[in-house]
Amino acid sequence: xxxxxxIDNNYPENINLDNIAGExxxxxxxxxxxxxxxxxxxxxxxxxxxxxxxxxxxxxxDFNISDTCFKVGFDSISSFCGxxxxxxxxxxxxYQRLYRLRQENIKIKPLNFVPNCFAEQKGWSKNSNxxxxx
Amino acid sequence: xxxxxxxxxxQDSAYDFYVNKLGFKVHTDxxxxxxxxxxxxxxxxxPDLEITLMSIEEGMMFKGDAARxxxxxxxxxxxxxxxxxxxxxxxxxxxxxxxxxxxxxxPTKEFYAYEALFMDDSGNWFSLGEKQKN
Numbered sequence: 001x002x003x004x005x006x007i008d009n010n011y012p013e014n015i016n017l018d019n020i021a022g023e024x025x026x027x028x029x030x031x032x033x034x035x036x037x038x039x040x041x042x043x044x045x046x047x048x049x050x051x052x053x054x055x056x057x058x059x060x061x062d063f064n065i066s067d068t069c070f071k072v073g074f075d076s077i078s079s080f081c082g083x084x085x086x087x088x089x090x091x092x093x094x095y096q097r098l099y100r101l102r103q104e105n106i107k108i109k110p111l112n113f114v115p116n117c118f119a120e121q122k123g124w125s126k127n128s129n130x131x132x133x134x
Numbered sequence: 135x136x137x138x139x140x141x142x143x144x145q146d147s148a149y150d151f152y153v154n155k156l157g158f159k160v161h162t163d164x165x166x167x168x169x170x171x172x173x174x175x176x177x178x179x180x181p182d183l184e185i186t187l188m189s190i191e192e193g194m195m196f197k198g199d200a201a202r203x204x205x206x207x208x209x210x211x212x213x214x215x216x217x218x219x220x221x222x223x224x225x226x227x228x229x230x231x232x233x234x235x236x237x238x239x240x241p242t243k244e245f246y247a248y249e250a251l252f253m254d255d256s257g258n259w260f261s262l263g264e265k266q267k268n
Contacts, residue, residue, distance in 0.1 A: 005232075114166075
C-alpha cells in the first residue's frame with residue numbers, strides 16, 4: 001500500500017520502481033507480483049494509469065498538451081500521446097475538445113443530462129429557470 | 135442499471151468524499167439554477183454506472199415535513215445504500231482510513247464474507263468486501 005500511495009503522491013517525478021521494491025524489502029519479482037494481486041496492475045502500468053488520469057484533469061482545466069505531458073511526468077510528448085490514446089481511445093487533443101463540447105452542452109441544455117423522471121420529481125422540467133413550481 | 139441515487143446532506147461535501155476520498159470520477163456536474171445541482175459520480179472501473187448524489191429539499195420529491203425527516207434519517211445512519219468490492223480489503227481499509235473515511239466495522243470475517251462497513255460524509259453506510267480470487 002505504501003508503494004501505491006508513493007506513486008499516487010509522486011507520479012510527476014522520475015520514479016524508479018526498482019527503488020520502491022527495495023524500500024519495502026521485497027525482491028523486484030515479488031514486489032511486482034504482490035502489487036498486481038492487490039491493485040490489478042503492475043507498478044509500471046499503475047504509474048502510467050495515474051499519470052493519464054491526472055493528465056485528463058489538466059486537460060479539463062484547459063492546460064495545453066505539452067504542458068500537461070510534462071506536468072504529469074512524461075518525458076516525451078509522443079510517448080504521452082501514444083499511451084493516452086491507447087488508454088482512452090482518443091488523442092489528448094480530441095479528449096480535450098470533446099470535454100469542452102460536453103461542458104458547453106451542459107451549460108446550454110443541462111436537462112439533456114438529467115433522466116426525465118428525476119427532472120420531473122425535482123420540478124426542473126416545469127420551469128426553464130429550474131426553480132421549484134409555486 | 136445505469137443510475138442509482140444516494141441521498142446526501144450537502145453536495146459539496148459529498149463531492150469531496152466520493153471524488154477526493156473514495157477516488158470516484160465525476161460523470162456529470164450540472165448547475166440547475168440557484169442552489170441546485172445535478173451531480174453524478176462513477177466508480178473508476180464502472181464509467182457507465184452513474185451514482186447520483188441527490189440533495190434533500192422540500193418540493194415535489196419531499197412534501198411538507200418529509201425533507202426534514204429524510205435528512206434526520208440520513209444523518210442517523212439509517213440507510214445502507216450498497217456494497218463495494220476491492221481487490222484487497224486490508225490494504226483498501228488502511229488507505230481509506232488514512233484519507234479520513236470513517237469505518238463502522240473494520241475488516242471482519244463474517245459467515246457470509248470478509249467485509250468492512252464505512253460511512254460517507256452524510257451518514258449513509260456501505261459494505262466493502264473483497265473480490266473472490268479464482
